[in-house]
Amino acid sequence: MDMQVAKKKLGLKERYALMTRDLGWDTTYQPMNKVFPQAEYEGIKIHDWSKWEDPFRLTMDAYWKYQAEKEKKLYAIIDAYAQNNGHLNVTDARYINAIKLFLNGISPLEYMAHRGFAGVGRQFPGVGTRVACLMQSLDEIRHSQTQIHAMSNYNKYYNGFHDYTTMIQRVWYLSVPRSFFDDAITAGPFEFMIAIGFSFEYVLTNLLFVPFVSGAAYNGDMGTMTFGFSAQSDEARHMTLGLECIKFMLEQDPANVPIVQRWIDKWAWRGYRVLTLVGMMMDYMLPKRVMSWKEAWEIYFEENGGALFNDLARYGIRPPKFLDQIAFDKDHISHQAWGTFYNYAAACNFHSWTPTDDEMDWLSAKYPNSFDKYYRPRLEHWREEAKKGNRFYNKTLPMLCQTCQIPMIFTEPGDPTKICYRESDYKGTKYHFCSDGCKDIFDHEPEKYIQSWLPVHQIYQGNCFNPGVDPTAPGFDALGAVLDYYNMAVGRDNLDFEGSEDQKNFEAWRGMATKNI
Amino acid sequence: MSTVFIALQTNDDTRPIIESIMADNPHARLNEAPAMVKIDAEGKLTVKRESIEERLGREFDLQELHINLISLSGNLDETDDELTLSWNS
Numbered sequence: 377m378d379m380q381v382a383k384k385k386l387g388l389k390e391r392y393a394l395m396t397r398d399l400g401w402d403t404t405y406q407p408m409n410k411v412f413p414q415a416e417y418e419g420i421k422i423h424d425w426s427k428w429e430d431p432f433r434l435t436m437d438a439y440w441k442y443q444a445e446k447e448k449k450l451y452a453i454i455d456a457y458a459q460n461n462g463h464l465n466v467t468d469a470r471y472i473n474a475i476k477l478f479l480n481g482i483s484p485l486e487y488m489a490h491r492g493f494a495g496v497g498r499q500f501p502g503v504g505t506r507v508a509c510l511m512q513s514l515d516e517i518r519h520s521q522t523q524i525h526a527m528s529n530y531n532k533y534y535n536g537f538h539d540y541t542t543m544i545q546r547v548w549y550l551s552v553p554r555s556f557f558d559d560a561i562t563a564g565p566f567e568f569m570i571a572i573g574f575s576f577e578y579v580l581t582n583l584l585f586v587p588f589v590s591g592a593a594y595n596g597d598m599g600t601m602t603f604g605f606s607a608q609s610d611e612a613r614h615m616t617l618g619l620e621c622i623k624f625m626l627e628q629d630p631a632n633v634p635i636v637q638r639w640i641d642k643w644a645w646r647g648y649r650v651l652t653l654v655g656m657m658m659d660y661m662l663p664k665r666v667m668s669w670k671e672a673w674e675i676y677f678e679e680n681g682g683a684l685f686n687d688l689a690r691y692g693i694r695p696p697k698f699l700d701q702i703a704f705d706k707d708h709i710s711h712q713a714w715g716t717f718y719n720y721a722a723a724c725n726f727h728s729w730t731p732t733d734d735e736m737d738w739l740s741a742k743y744p745n746s747f748d749k750y751y752r753p754r755l756e757h758w759r760e761e762a763k764k765g766n767r768f769y770n771k772t773l774p775m776l777c778q779t780c781q782i783p784m785i786f787t788e789p790g791d792p793t794k795i796c797y798r799e800s801d802y803k804g805t806k807y808h809f810c811s812d813g814c815k816d817i818f819d820h821e822p823e824k825y826i827q828s829w830l831p832v833h834q835i836y837q838g839n840c841f842n843p844g845v846d847p848t849a850p851g852f853d854a855l856g857a858v859l860d861y862y863n864m865a866v867g868r869d870n871l872d873f874e875g876s877e878d879q880k881n882f883e884a885w886r887g888m889a890t891k892n893i
Numbered sequence: 894m895s896t897v898f899i900a901l902q903t904n905d906d907t908r909p910i911i912e913s914i915m916a917d918n919p920h921a922r923l924n925e926a927p928a929m930v931k932i933d934a935e936g937k938l939t940v941k942r943e944s945i946e947e948r949l950g951r952e953f954d955l956q957e958l959h960i961n962l963i964s965l966s967g968n969l970d971e972t973d974d975e976l977t978l979s980w981n982s
Contacts, residue, residue, distance in 0.1 A: 381951070381952040381953065381954045387972075387973050388971065388972055388973045389972065431968070431969040431970050431971060432956075432969065432971050433971055434956065434959075438956050442956060442957070442959045442960055445960050446959070446960050449960070582964050582966075585963075585964070586900060586929070586931075586963060586964055587926075589928075590926045590927045590928055590929050591927070593927045593928035593929075594927040594928075601928055605902050605928070605929070605963050608900075608963045608964050609959055609960070609961070609962040609963055609964075611964060612959075612962050612963070612964050612965045613959070615964070615965070615966070616965075616969050619968065619969075623968075666926060666927060679896060680896070680898070680966050682895070683895030683896055683897070683966065683967075683980050684966070686895055686980070687895065687968070687980045687981050690981065
């Protein structure tokens with residue numbers, strides 16, 4: 377790249393002051409608290425908005441310049457990848473299922489984040505914060521667009537990519553990431569900043585965009601590598617915004633500390649639960665593995681998150697609750713999640729499989745405390761059964777956690793052989809939870825979480841069938857009717873990878889790519 | 894002392910940047926991964942414009958880092974001349 381650096385008339389700090397701070401004013405026709413009606417109701421006290429500053433000191437003109445440069449690079453690579461039939465160079469077709477999860481489960485969240493930041497950007501009285509939120513809102517819509525563009529190339533050739541906008545609203549497991557953002561976007565502006573700007577961006581996105589995307593590169597997926605790293609370079613700014621915002625709240629008034637602490641506890645746990653999906657992608661869905669989920673967790677959560685919480689200790693902030701359980705569970709959750717998706721492969725828009733022998737050995741080496749003892753025997757049993765023609769498909773519907781909406785698959789703290797169940801009574805109704813963390817969140821805000829749209833409950837209430845379907849008709853196939861409602865093609869989008877159309881097509885096309893036929 | 898880090902894509906643009914960071918921060922460790930590097934440093938890490946310009950042979954605006962930056966951690970401060978990452982504890 378040969379970038380021209382114009383001679384600056386002003387230094388960075390002066391430019392930032394003029395082109396950001398100077399854009400704001402106090403209103404006189406209407407009182408400020410009417411113009412910014414959401415700024416006070418959460419109880420956060422701000423005395424001086426001018427104390428907030430973007431440490432990158434990025435101004436809108438610089439934003440456009442660098443984002444345009446990044447976008448040009450990104451699209452050049454995506455085009456080259458598509459023109460060169462790059463999809464046939466991925467390690468093997470199982471990998472593509474990780475990308476299906478990405479498009480269906482993660483890209484819609486980028487769009488939700490765009491809406492969220494546009495919303496809170498309007499609500500903060502401080503101009504520095506508003507400009508940073510504006511930039512993040514633009515970043516997020518660019519991310520959803522670049523991801524959709526990059527993965528549309530896969531949609532030409534493989535199943536399961538065709539209707540992510542419907543699926544994010546209907547499919548059982550996609551209610552997990554969706555409800556996370558629904559929860560954040562319906563909170564007040566300060567809580568949203570802790571939920572997304574701090575917990576999700578600062579503490580957690582590194583786990584998705586750094587090791588998983590490096591894994592995409594390792595598996596030959598140049599398209600995903602390039603949108604992933606391009607997005608994550610914005611995340612660096614988002615994390616900085618999240619961290620500045622939290623420090624700002626803590627510095628403005630000591631009364632903010634307990635409110636912020638509760639949000640940190642809540643959103644660290646909510647984010648941790650959603651990331652179970654990423655753990656499974658890293659340990660089971662990348663044919664060539666870069667690092668295990670556990671290793672990534674140790675680097676990016678324990679080491680990096682630990683450093684962050686040490687830094688915040690001076691404000692009276694302690695690390696999030698339930699860290700002991702989280703530390704124990706890093707040996708287990710990716711295996712428990714993959715087992716669940718293997719079970720429910722009939723109701724998924726991606727394929728699952730049992731790992732090969734060398735993959736099981738890799739998992740043994742990476743998880744010496746858990747894999748051989750608890751998870752390998754189960755996978756080997758399923759593999760044997762599949763060989764005999766009894767590939768196991770679970771046809772019952774699982775019980776869901778009222779808070780995170782994940783099926784009740786997680787185990788007791790310290791005992792990976794016993795499923796963890798918790799419950800709370802509220803206004804005469806019993807609610808169920810997968811963990812102490814999720815129960816704790818519910819108990820503090822029950823009126824919010826009793827409204828959860830739980831896919832299994834909705835199926836049983838008859839709300840997940842297409843119009844005109846009669847569940848009382850003789851021989852009614854409930855699962856088939858639900859999959860129709862999800863717009864999933866039975867036998868193409870779902871079931872085991874072995875024998876799938878994706879598997880056959882990939883093999884045939886890769887063969888054609890290396891021979892003259 | 895806690896560790897700060899900066900992660901960059903590996904390409905022709907970043908080679909002189911990575912070299913400069915490693916030269917200016919003798920306590921930093923370079924971790925190479927597919928398509929990226931992660932540079933870890935105890936306590937503090939500084940990226941200096943002048944060092945990058947020396948290697949690049951042209952003027953460099955530190956905000957160009959955004960193009961190839963993947964991630965970072967620590968409290969950040971950026972001026973015209975340097976970008977620093979640090980933890981206070």
